Amino acid sequence: MTTAIGVVMTEHIVAGRLTGSLGQQKLEGEILRYPSDPLESEALIGLPAGELYEVLASEIAPLAAAANEPVSAIGVAVPGIVRNGVVEDSPNLQQIKGVRMAEALGEVLVSKGIKASVHVLNDADAVAAGLVGTGGHLDRLIRVWTLGNGIGYGRWPQSDGVWEGGHTVVTLDPKERYCGCGGTGHLEGIMGNRAMRLRFLDLEPEEIFTLAKQGDARCREFVDLWHRALAAATASMIHLGGPGKFYYTGLNIRFLELPILRSFLEPMVRMSPLLSYSLEVLPPDDSISILGAGVAALRAQSW
Incomplete structure (x- = not known):
């Protein structure tokens, strides 16, 4: 023991x-x-x-x-x-x-x-x-996105590399400068809590997603951008590391809608050997x- x-x-x-x-x-x-x-x-x-x-x-x-x-x-x-x-x-x-x-x-x-x-x-x-560890399969490839104040990307088995997936570039718009690291076009600059507050100023993240469901056009457009950015980052990891299972968890998993994420991801991954990926939400x-x-x-x- x-x-x-x-x-x-x-x-x-x-x-x-x-x-x-x-x-x-x-x-x-x-x-x-x-x-x-x-x-x-x-x-x-x-x-x-x-x-x-x-x-x-x-x-x-x-x-x-x-x-x-x-x-x-x-x-x-x-x-x-x-x-x-x-x-x-x-x-x-x-x-x-x-x-x-x-x-x-x-x-x-x-x-x-x-x-x-x-x-x-x-x-x-x-x-x-x-x-x-919960299943005892320490040789199995696992990839995880954690959604919270920041955006994390984890994998097991661990290997050399930085693996800061939250700073994956998902847009070429030079105005996308909301990431806490100061970088332009980053995933965290769209999805992170700090970035969302800077973008809206007058709304908290929870209010953005609530108003989107109520039909607010500005918030609905952002919610689509939020999901599209996560789809782009996931697609990049599929193209670099191959298909497999991706888990999504963390404080802000409450905002994630898998059907919307899949609708954006599917056009981004088209090569047949890469299509055997799957997506799963894990409650925090x-x-x-x-x-x-x-x-x-x-x-x-x-x-």
């Missing part, structure tokens, strides 16, 4: 403890959450990096204390480009850009008596790892990404 802890930091922080042999892990006990209010989606944005480490440690400590054996690994999933324990960039949590998170968090944990290897990975990759489930973070941390020990 192996014990690991999975932590996911996106719009909020959630953490849980995993037990079981590799490939057969399951969550045990309660899932901890910060902040406790599930409707709070921006509590972490202005929190300094040092305070984030303390919050992460405060979520990890009780889970480690409740374990029946020493914790072998701690997986921490965060948005952005993550390589070798360093968050190279994170447009939606800018205070962690450039930090050696695995090292810094490890030091805080050691000061609290917790000695375990810390593995940091992209949050969308954690969802993909969690999906294969913190347990999947927590499991994936822990599984990835354990796997990283053998890489």
Whole structure:
């Protein structure tokens, strides 16, 4: 039996403890959450990096204390480009850009008596790892789009590369400059919460989609653009990586309408060997990404 802890930091922080042999892990006990209010989606944005480490440690400590054996690994999933324990960039949590998170968090944990290897990975990759982990199929290709404050693209098995699918270029319109990274024409510049607020100014994302259903022409046009952009990014991944199953999940999955997405995707993918793709919506489930973070941390020990 192996014990690991999975932590996911996106719009909020959630953490849980995993037990079981590799490939057969399951969550045990309660899932901890910060902040406790599930409707709070921006509590972490202005929190300094040092305070984030303390919050992460405060979520990890009780889970480690409740374990029946020493914790072998701690997986921490965060948005952005993550390589070798360093968050190279994170447009939606800018205070962690450039930090050696695995090292810094490890030091805080050691000061609290917790000695375990810390593995940091992209949050969308954690969802993909969690999906294969629930079925024990760690050799299966999984691709996931996470829709929230930012747009994430995850895959399992993990491989070298940046894989920042949210910054896929989906339009050549030079006016499309709403992405938090500053880039032009990006998927996140259309679908991300920040981008939607900048585009409309007078409406929240929820209001945009509600008004679209009520017949508002401006909002209806944008909702089509929102789905078309996601279709374009998915089509690009099919052409680069081949067909297969794509999952869609995250805070803003409530806005996604699969029939509309399919109607835009079908004309974009026409070569017969690539047509065996499928699309599936997953309701947001913190347990999947927590499991994936822990599984990835354990796997990283053998890489």
